[in-house]
Amino acid sequence: MPDGVQIDERPGKGHVYWTNMGSKANDGFLSRANLDGSDMRTIVPPGATHTPKQLVLDTEHELLYCSKSARDNVEVLFDGLPEPIDLELYSNRLYWTDRGDPPFGNSLNSADVSAPLRPGAPPRGPSRDLVIAERFHETIGLTIDPAGEKIYVSDLLGSLWVTELDGSNKTAILRDAGNFTGIAFHPAKSA
Numbered sequence: 578m579p580d581g582v583q584i585d586e587r588p589g590k591g592h593v594y595w596t597n598m599g600s601k602a603n604d605g606f607l608s609r610a611n612l613d614g615s616d617m618r619t620i621v622p623p624g625a626t627h628t629p630k631q632l633v634l635d636t637e638h639e640l641l642y643c644s645k646s647a648r649d650n651v652e653v654l655f656d657g658l659p660e661p662i663d664l665e666l667y668s669n670r671l672y673w674t675d676r677g678d679p680p681f682g683n684s685l686n687s688a689d690v691s692a693p694l695r696p697g698a699p700p701r702g703p704s705r706d707l708v709i710a711e712r713f714h715e716t717i718g719l720t721i722d723p724a725g726e727k728i729y730v731s732d733l734l735g736s737l738w739v740t741e742l743d744g745s746n747k748t749a750i751l752r753d754a755g756n757f758t759g760i761a762f763h764p765a766k767s768a
Contacts, residue, residue: 580595580596580597580598580629580630580631581595581596581629581630581631581632581643581644581664582594582595582596582632583595583632583633583634583641584612585634585636586612587636591611591612592609592610592611592612593609593610593611593612594607594608594609594620594632594634594641595607595608595609595632596629596630596631596632596643597629598628598629598630599623599628603624603626603627603628604623604624605623605626605627605628605629606619606621606622606623606625606626606629607619607620607621607626607629607632607641607643608620621643626643629643629644630643630644630661630662630663630664631643631644631662631663631664632644632664633664633665633666633671634666635666635690640694642654642664642666642671642690643664644661644662644663644664644673652694652696653700654671654688654690654700654701655688655700655701655702655703655707656700656701656702657700657702657703658675658677658681658686658702658703659675659676659677659678659681659682659703660675660676660677660682661673661674661675661677661686662674662675662676662716662717662718662719663717663718663719663759663760664719665719665720665721665728666690667721667723667742668742669689669690669691670687670688670689670690670742671687671688671690672685672686672687672719672721672728673685673686673687673719674686674713674716674717674718674719674730675716676713676715676716676717676732676733679711680705681703681704681705681707681708683711683712683713683714683715683716684708684709684710684711684713684716685708685709685710685711685713685716685719685728685730685740685744686707686708686709687707687709687742687743687744688701688707708744709740709743709744709745710730710738710740710744710745710747713730713732713736713738714732714733714734714736715732715733715734716730716731716732717731717732717733717757717758717759718730718731718732718757718758718759718760719731719760720760720761720762721742721762722762722764724764726741726742727739727740727741727742728740728741728742728744729760729762730760731757731758731759731760732757733756733757733758734753734756735751735752735753735754735755735756735757736749736751736752736753736754736757737749737750737751737754737757737760738750
């Protein structure tokens with residue numbers, strides 16, 4: 578079951594990346610193909626990850642971040658998080674939703690990823706300093722408005738929330754509007 582998708586349209590790149598959650602425990606995988614569908618490759622094979630969810634491409638540092646991935650040539654930044662779902666990257670910060678159980682789940686999280694990766698370094702575990710907003714109802718979707726410097730979060734009970742980039746001023750802008758999953762932000766065109 579495909580879940581996360583990222584497109585790299587930079588000259589000389591031209592790839593689409595996606596996750597596939599699989600149909601049973603530990604058979605998900607990550608794939609890549611050219612934008613025309615040719616040269617499809619599995620980059621993280623079945624059995625090397627457990628139900629991978631969303632992913633985000635860091636074109637500045639040539640990195641691909643994915644929630645729920647583990648493999649020898651994949652650097653694990655965080656381990657033991659309750660249930661990370663959606664990912665966004667903005668201004669050298671990785672943001673993610675976690676719909677797992679409290680105290681670290683049902684939350685919006687953020688971490689600085691500006692430092693170079695340290696191969697072999699142990700992954701960080703869940704901690705309060707990663708949580709920037711909490712008390713959602715199975716938080717799942719995430720998108721960032723870069724111009725307005727706002728974060729939008731959706732949850733499975735049908736609420737849409739907005740916060741500042743630091744997670745402050747959490748405000749519900751929709752409640753009981755259906756069962757949300759993903760969310761995307763597209764700025765309005767100026768007249």
